[in-house]
Amino acid sequence: xxxxxxxxxxxxxxxxxxxxxxxxxxxxxxPNVEGTSTDIADFYAFEGDNPNNTVFIATLQGILTPGTIxxxxxFDEDVLIEFNIDNTGDFVEDLVIQAIKRGxxxxxxxxxxxxxxxxxxxxxxxxxxxxxxxxxxxxxxTKNENGMSFFAGPRREAFYFDFNRFNDIASGAAxxxxxxxxxxxxxxxxxxxxxxxxxxxxxxxxxxxPAHILxxxxxxNNLPPAYNVWVSAKRKN
Amino acid sequence: MTTYKLKIVSILTFASLLFVQCGIDEDxxxxxxxxxxxxxxxxxxxxxxxxxxxxxxxxxxEEEEINFDGxxxxxxxxxRPTINTFFSGTNTLKNExxxxxxxxxxxxxxxxxxxxxxxxxNYYDVYALALSIDPEEFNYEANILEWDAETYxxxxxxxxxxxxxPEGPTTYYDSNSGLVLTGRSLSDDVVDVSLMLMxxxxxxxxxxGTNGTPQLxxxxxxxxxxxxxxxxxxxxxxxxxxx
Numbered sequence: 118x119x120x121x122x123x124x125x126x127x128x129x130x131x132x133x134x135x136x137x138x139x140x141x142x143x144x145x146x147x148p149n150v151e152g153t154s155t156d157i158a159d160f161y162a163f164e165g166d167n168p169n170n171t172v173f174i175a176t177l178q179g180i181l182t183p184g185t186i187x188x189x190x191x192f193d194e195d196v197l198i199e200f201n202i203d204n205t206g207d208f209v210e211d212l213v214i215q216a217i218k219r220g221x222x223x224x225x226x227x228x229x230x231x232x233x234x235x236x237x238x239x240x241x242x243x244x245x246x247x248x249x250x251x252x253x254x255x256x257x258x259t260k261n262e263n264g265m266s267f268f269a270g271p272r273r274e275a276f277y278f279d280f281n282r283f284n285d286i287a288s289g290a291a292x293x294x295x296x297x298x299x300x301x302x303x304x305x306x307x308x309x310x311x312x313x314x315x316x317x318x319x320x321x322x323x324x325x326x327p328a329h330i331l332x333x334x335x336x337x338n339n340l341p342p343a344y345n346v347w348v349s350a351k352r353k354n
Numbered sequence: 355m356t357t358y359k360l361k362i363v364s365i366l367t368f369a370s371l372l373f374v375q376c377g378i379d380e381d382x383x384x385x386x387x388x389x390x391x392x393x394x395x396x397x398x399x400x401x402x403x404x405x406x407x408x409x410x411x412x413x414x415x416e417e418e419e420i421n422f423d424g425x426x427x428x429x430x431x432x433x434r435p436t437i438n439t440f441f442s443g444t445n446t447l448k449n450e451x452x453x454x455x456x457x458x459x460x461x462x463x464x465x466x467x468x469x470x471x472x473x474x475x476n477y478y479d480v481y482a483l484a485l486s487i488d489p490e491e492f493n494y495e496a497n498i499l500e501w502d503a504e505t506y507x508x509x510x511x512x513x514x515x516x517x518x519x520p521e522g523p524t525t526y527y528d529s530n531s532g533l534v535l536t537g538r539s540l541s542d543d544v545v546d547v548s549l550m551l552m553x554x555x556x557x558x559x560x561x562x563g564t565n566g567t568p569q570l571x572x573x574x575x576x577x578x579x580x581x582x583x584x585x586x587x588x589x590x591x592x593x594x595x596x597x
Contacts, residue, residue, distance in 0.1 A: 164539075239426070332576070347433040
């Protein structure tokens with residue numbers, strides 16, 4: 118224990134930590150969004166098969182077991198999924214790509230400059246607009262237009278983690294050994310699905326990338342310039 | 355058909371030229387139905403519900419413009435997997451974090467860094483208590499990136515986004531190349547990277563289960579039989595219940 122305890126005591130948070138129920142990636146989320154249509158499960162961003170493109174993947178609504186639960190999982194027309202891109206290094210979104218359901222379709226707007234930054238958004242209906250039919254467990258629909266690609270629908274969970282054992286570690290129940298050895302460890306997510314939105318975008322639509330944040334803040338040199346990107350889920354007010 | 359409807363049809367046709375290249379172009383090799391080609395022939399055919407609209411492959415028929423009005427307010431947010439997996443703490447903290455803008459996690463009323471530093475030390479305290487070690491003597495030590503606790507949790511709290519490089523490989527961490535946080539691919543073992551940064555000390559092996567230490571630097575779980583080599587949309591088709 119060290120002096121940082123003081124800060125947390127001030128905020129009244131630390132005393133609950135010993136009994137904390139930890140979550141994995143964002144798969145089991147805070148009570149205000151857990152199990153709701155704004156629940157973001159996970160987020161990926163990587164170079165596409167075309168090296169001039171970046172792929173963004175958001176998975177939603179956490180743990181979907183195969184069968185009826187996966188088949189019945191749906192996107193929500195009142196929830197705007199927003200991919201945020203900071204290309205200046207201040208962690209404020211300079212561009213957004215928005216995704217929202219209407220009928221059996223997900224509509225995409227952007228990349229475009231948002232009308233306002235932060236926790237409130239409107240749909241940028243005058244920006245570049247595409248849509249793709251929502252895939253099912255039976256059929257996969259994709260759309261490729263203007264160099265961008267789009268997908269929305271159920272997919273297999275990609276995240277892997279011995280979530281149960283980690284909870285034991287956080288509670289002290291796993292002392293003194295820690296994680297299980299290979300063969301005894303168990304991937305909690307191996308047999309699960311998720312709802313995914315996948316967008317592939319030419320980097321030329323994202324502007325120039327800023328200096329990598331870990332250069333100035335983490336004292337790591339020689340990293341390439343990098344966008345700062347995150348995903349948010351916003352509900353209609 | 356009234357003049358009004360004719361107008362709608364012509365608008366829809368024009369709209370489809372602008373926005374949609376839809377049609378039937380099925381690639382049976384991987385069961386992906388790519389919605390390009392044309393739904394623009396001006397007649398109702400296939401399984402279309404109207405002229406060049408509806409059915410399996412065309413955009414939905416619309417008698418009116420779709421409404422996207424309204425103000426949408428943030429309920430959840432995610433950058434790196436680190437916070438949500440390892441630093442989310444209490445339910446109250448999770449809820450607070452989720453509704454704050456990414457650039458505003460360092461304000462006096464919502465400074466997450468000291469909270470996260472406490473959570474980091476708390477993992478060590480839990481172990482110390484379980485092993486009857488003095489918690490004062492069992493603390494986080496600078497990690498393989500040479501970040502002390504304050505630096506590490508500052509990066510976690512104040513700069514919580516995925517960094518993704520438009521040029522060069524995108525990886526969460528590659529010990530061979532030394533690249534760190536240039537992206538997050540599906541195959542990256544983000545759990546083991548995070549555990550190494552939290553428990554691995556300066557050489558990444560501090561609490562690795564050897565020399566009487568607990569194994570905290572890897573959960574010993576890998577991707578199993580998942581296939582991360584697929585083309586767009588990159589994720590595997592959902593698992594189904596076998597009959």
